[in-house]
Amino acid sequence: xxxxxxxxxxxxAAGLLAGCGGxxxxxxxxxxxxxxxxxxxxxxxxxxxxxxxxxxxGAGSPEMVREVPGENAEGLxxxxxxxxxxxxxxxxxxxxxxxxxxxxxxxxxxxxxVRLEGHADERxxxxxxxxxxxxRAQAVRRVLLLQGAATEQLSTVSYGEERPAVVGSxxxxxxxNRRVELVYR
Numbered sequence: 001x002x003x004x005x006x007x008x009x010x011x012x013a014a015g016l017l018a019g020c021g022g023x024x025x026x027x028x029x030x031x032x033x034x035x036x037x038x039x040x041x042x043x044x045x046x047x048x049x050x051x052x053x054x055x056x057x058g059a060g061s062p063e064m065v066r067e068v069p070g071e072n073a074e075g076l077x078x079x080x081x082x083x084x085x086x087x088x089x090x091x092x093x094x095x096x097x098x099x100x101x102x103x104x105x106x107x108x109x110x111x112x113x114v115r116l117e118g119h120a121d122e123r124x125x126x127x128x129x130x131x132x133x134x135x136r137a138q139a140v141r142r143v144l145l146l147q148g149a150a151t152e153q154l155s156t157v158s159y160g161e162e163r164p165a166v167v168g169s170x171x172x173x174x175x176x177n178r179r180v181e182l183v184y185r
Contacts, residue, residue, distance in 0.1 A: 068184075069102060069105060069112075069114075069182070069184050070184060075101070076097060076098050076101035076102070077101055077102065077105060079098050080181055080182045080183070080184075081165075081179050081180070081181050081182070082095045082098065082099070082136075082140055082179060082180045082182075083095075083175065083176070083178060083179050084136055084178040084179065084180075085178070086121075086123075086174070086178065087124075087132070089132065089135035089136045089138075089139045090139065091139055091140065091143060099140065099143045099144060099147065100147055102114070102144060102147070102149075102182060103143065103144045103145075103146070103147020103148055103149050104147060104148065106144060106147075106148065106149035106150070106153050106154075107147065107148025107149055107150075108148075110150070110153075112153060112184065113152075113153045113154070113155070113184070113185050114144075114149075114153065114154060114155075114182050114183065114184050114185070115155050115156070115157060115182075115183040115185060116137040116140050116141055116144075116154060116155070116156045116157070116180055116181075116182060116183075117133075117137065117156075117157055117158075117159060117163075117180065117181045117183055118132070118133030118134055118135070118136040118137035118138075118156065118157070118158040118159065118160075118180050119133050119136075119158075119159055119160070119161070119163060119164070119165070119177055119178065119179050119180070119181070120132045120133050120136075120160050120161050120177065120178060121161060121164075121173070121174035121175075121177040121178050122161045122164070122169070122174070122177070123174065124161075126160060126161065126162075129160035129161045130158050130159075130160035131158070131160075132158075132160070133158030133159055133160045133180075134156065134158035136158075136178075136179075136180045137156035137157065137158060137180050138156060139180075140180045140182075141154050141156055161177070164177045165177055165179065
């Protein structure tokens with residue numbers, strides 16, 4: 001009996017230690033050195049992107065409250081649009097921290113799901129722009145999967161040039177229409 005209790009204690013301790021691992025995926029062009037957390041301004045909060053502390057829990061530890069992505073969210077989870085260069089589906093390094101925050105949120109919130117809506121500006125044929133929007137949505141999907149999101153949490157759709165964010169034929173309008181929008185459901 002004493003042997004079984006010792007074995008049980010050993011197994012529980014090993015499980016707790018295994019849960020303390022710090023491995024995480026990183027995006028190309030990002031660095032984990034230097035103590036940066038990927039939050040704006042290099043701030044490093046122990047709670048991580050998308051999490052905040054509120055009050056004191058019963059045992060003297062902070063109570064964790066997970067922020068839900070959306071327009072009312074603060075920080076990176078409040079940003080729901082990734083922009084692209086003309087005729088490109090490569091993700092610019094400036095969006096690495098944003099996608100890391102959303103990937104971390106999805107990995108920790110198993111019930112969350114997001115639709116990745118790919119868009120293009122009005123230049124090019126309708127068929128070409130549908131394909132370009134799909135390539136952009138798939139590029140964002142791949143990054144979110146690398147950050148820990150599950151396949152079943154992600155869906156993609158391409159609207160091509162059919163749903164512009166801004167109506168117009170100037171470079172500023174084109175720039176704002178070349179995007180992928182994250183729509184949480």
